[in-house]
Every structure is written in structure tokens, then in C-alpha cells.
Amino acid sequence: MRALSFRKVHLIAALGLVFGLLAVGPAAQAANFFEKNFWLSGPRYDGNLPPCEWALGKITSRFADKESTFWNSALQITGYDRVHEIAFRPWQSDNIPRRYCAATAMISDGKPRPVYYSIIEDGGFASFGDGIEFCVVGLDRNWAYNPACKAARP
Structure with a gap:
């Protein structure tokens, strides 16, 4: 019984550590000038399809x-x-x-x-x-x- 509770405590501690590391990770940032304008212009459909x-x-x-x-x-x-x-x-x-x-x-x-x-x-x-x-x-x-x-x- 004691070993089971000891394992649960370790599991909870490990999960807490993982979630803590994820919480302090870098925040998402917007694309910079080159990412927006260098080969990432997106699709430009003109609608000229063959018959x-x-x-x-x-x-x-x-x-x-x-x-x-x-x-x-x-x-x-x-x-x-x-x-x-x-x-x-x-x-x-x-x-x-x-x-x-x-x-x-x-x-x-x-x-x-x-x-x-x-x-x-x-x-x-x-x-x-x-x-x-x-x-x-x-x-x-x-x-x-x-x-x-x-x-x-x-």
C-alpha cells in the first residue's frame, strides 16, 4: 500500500514538472518581415480554368x-x-x-x-x-x- 502511494506521489510530481516547464516556455510570436514577404505570399487564384x-x-x-x-x-x-x-x-x-x-x-x-x-x-x-x-x-x-x-x- 505504501509503495503504491509513493508511486502516485512521484507520478504527480513528474506531471507537475512537465506542465510547469510547458507553462514557462516561450510565447508564440507573429511572423517577422522576411517570413511574411519572402516566398510566403500565399495562393493567388485567378480562376482561369480550361473549358x-x-x-x-x-x-x-x-x-x-x-x-x-x-x-x-x-x-x-x-x-x-x-x-x-x-x-x-x-x-x-x-x-x-x-x-x-x-x-x-x-x-x-x-x-x-x-x-x-x-x-x-x-x-x-x-x-x-x-x-x-x-x-x-x-x-x-x-x-x-x-x-x-x-x-x-x-
Whole structure:
């Protein structure tokens, strides 16, 4: 019983010491002149995104790669119809600019399927170039945009 209370006292003392050291640490300070003005200017989005048709070739390529690599499938997109914009910057204007688009994709199995995609400014690898996120309804096998690609729309 005595050893247990001795351990508790040591534990309480150790915790008190740790919290005491944290309390006397240096306070947070604002950024100095160089930190604010040297390579830390922040994002400057201008909203100049390519049209919806620009992304179709990349979507076709990435869809075929995803199907063959991850799902052992030979499905491919053979064409598009009714390509149109759904929304452009649907939220506040100071968010990352996105152009939301929709189209009907003809799949190699003969079934036309809706495809929803967005073009994201500076959304490419390491923020270089425009990024593309897409979802083909009925072929979102890992349910990343479920249900029925609703999460790929604004």
C-alpha cells in the first residue's frame, strides 16, 4: 500500500514538472518581415480554368488505367456526348477555383454512363497545373464518390 502511494506521489510530481516547464516556455510570436514577404505570399487564384472539353482526354486515359490496373477490367471510354458545365466556383469566391462538369460517356461495354468531373486550379501534382477528379456512375467500384457519384458534384 505504501509503495503504491509513493508511486502516485512521484507520478504527480513528474506531471507537475512537465506542465510547469510547458507553462514557462516561450510565447508564440507573429511572423517577422522576411517570413511574411519572402516566398510566403500565399495562393493567388485567378480562376482561369480550361473549358470542360479540355479534361476529356485525361479522363479517358486515367479511367482505362484505373480499370486495367486495379479492377482487371478491359473497360474503356470510347466517346463523350452532352459535355456541359454544372457549376463554376459554387462556393465563396476565395476558395480554390473549380469548374464542375458533366457528360455522358460511352463505355466499351456498350452502355452510356454519366460522368461527373471537376477541374481544379493548381490541383495537379505538387500544385503544378490543373487537377482533375472524375467519377463514372456505376463504375465507382471503391465507392470513393458514392452514392452514384454524388460526392463528385458540387
